[in-house]
Amino acid sequence: MSYPDTGAGAPSPTTVRDVRALPKAHLHLHFTGSMRHGTLLELAERDGIALPDSLVSEWPPQLSAADEKGWFRFQRLYDVARSVLRTEADVRRLVLETAEDDVRDGGRWLEIQVDPSGYAARFGGITAFTDLVLDAVRDASERTGLGIGVVVAANRTRHPLDARTLARLAGQYAGRGVVGFGLSNDERRGRTADFAGAFAIAERAGLALVPHGGELRGPDHVRTCLDTLHADRLGHGVRCAEDPDLLARIVDAGVALEVCPVSNVALGVYSDLTSVPLPTLLEAGATVALGADDPLLFGSQLAAQYATMRAAHELDDATLAELARMSLRASRAPDELRVAALAAVDDWLEHGPGSR
Template identity: 80%
Template sequence: MGDSGGGRPVATLPKAHLHLHFTGSMRHGTLLELAERDGILLPDALVEDWPPQLSAADEKGWFRFQRLYDVARSVLRTEDDVRRLVREAAEDDVADGGRWLEIQVDPSGYAARFGGITAFTDLVLDAVRDASARTGLGMAVVIAANRTRHPLDARTLARLAAQYVGRGVVGFGLSNDERRGTTTEFAPAFRIAERAGLMLAPHGGELLGPEHVRTCLDALGADRLGHGVRVAEDPALLDRVVASGVPLEVCPVSNVALGVYSDLTSVPLPSLLEAGATVALGADDPLLFGSRLAGQYATMRAAHDLDDCTLAELARMSVRASRAPDGLKAEVLRDVDAWLAESPV
């Protein structure tokens, strides 16, 4: 398999990307260009002070994060804007070694401008098909409800997602500040998605600790956890996650940016791996955190002195945890082995 030491470029390591939010995938340059086009005044944190200094340690911090996200979403005015965002997200993942992307979107956040949740979902899926054809990146969509909205809205989105099974939608999620709302009230929406055969991937275990991971497993039946990183604080629960094979979508740079951990060396990736957890590194919201897919691998390599064998296994886990077609999974796994067989720089 070759030398396991460091040195092979992380951008050429084939990998899957399982935790990327729609608006948060936007290039900073695209945000500036679209805002200028329509005369939208952006806050300093999205212009000269970019990437913004963020912390979600308190409600004010999360409110600031959400406000910046809403401002960024407001620059998407036309169908071409949506298509450009998806195409550029695909191009950026390909440049980072991405071979499969599951992009997460809450259609209700765009419905008013794009003719309703169904019309917007149709637009996104058409943009995904086009971007995939242009770039060669395998792509799918996870439709996510917003936990700051009413649980009935989540049921509406779950029924919407169910209509697109086999047509580009592979999962159903629950995003936004996990300290808001009552997770158990979203269980009926997850049952709708489960009956439709969708992969269930709620956010949990980032801003709240292990107890919320347990709730996501017990009440929502999570197949995969958005973040889930703080399960490391409860060894018994971590053992349960490992035994049940529930992958964790760990986003190190956003963890630190939001104040969950003080620095990258504090992100407990080694503890998760040592316990046998399946971890898929993700970029979350590159627009707000300033780091894309390969950056997650590079920062974890540097922070924890990971060798290339470990990086390769992280890439394999991202592929296995994905909803990519079996043939593509096998192909990418072979290419990971080929990456590792190369001589390190």
């Protein structure tokens, strides 16, 4: 893609199309973080769970991860939200509502990321919980028409041997709903290279390798993810824009970046949406897939990422369409689904569902 050729000028009123109707893939969405705010409140009330004001009257919460204290607060809110999932029906509801929300936002394919060990104690172990999620995914896909794959993610604050266990689990389900293996949580903690063994297991199983990197830490950590984890995509990866040589390497290797603009700003990585270096990434020829990360905590879902970047960087519809195409190409969606969705992107750009 040549970014200037797709138009960085201000869109004209006759060509601004509804981004919710733009077919796209969603490649960076966390399981609990995908929960609807209303569902969180309802489940908490049902079981008498006291939620902090930042998840009730002051929602969405004011967050920052500029230091460890800020990340701890973010993680605490996430853990509180996870605690409301008490039954199999709760899990199924979350997955179905998440699928419905993505379809409403133009989603054709979703890769939802989950760490089974975070739910194992309540749901009979990591295997039983993975079975439950995959069954819920199959049901939600049938009911909504959204294609869905699961990314099993290890927690970098836990021991690397736990990650190997999860990688073996993910490998057992490769081709049966699990499409990738990730590494999440505060990238400033632990040694990324220690997780190389887990990623080697996932790589042998043919899974997409999708660790978080290049958000809270800079270009050096991105290099570590490439060199030791053999990343196919980077969760975030946005700070590679700070190093032109690294960015060129990423472009040459075809490593996709799962950029989540609203969460980048909410966590203090960038001061505002205009500072998110999407134009730099696109001008270099990087493959970018916009994602919502954790809508429950950031108050912003998939289509909003396109809308905010359109407004912040004056992107025209041709550029938005190319972003959608890149999300589909970088996904593990079945070929038939990808081809149909790419054709639908072309139709959106050629005809459009009307102006907004």
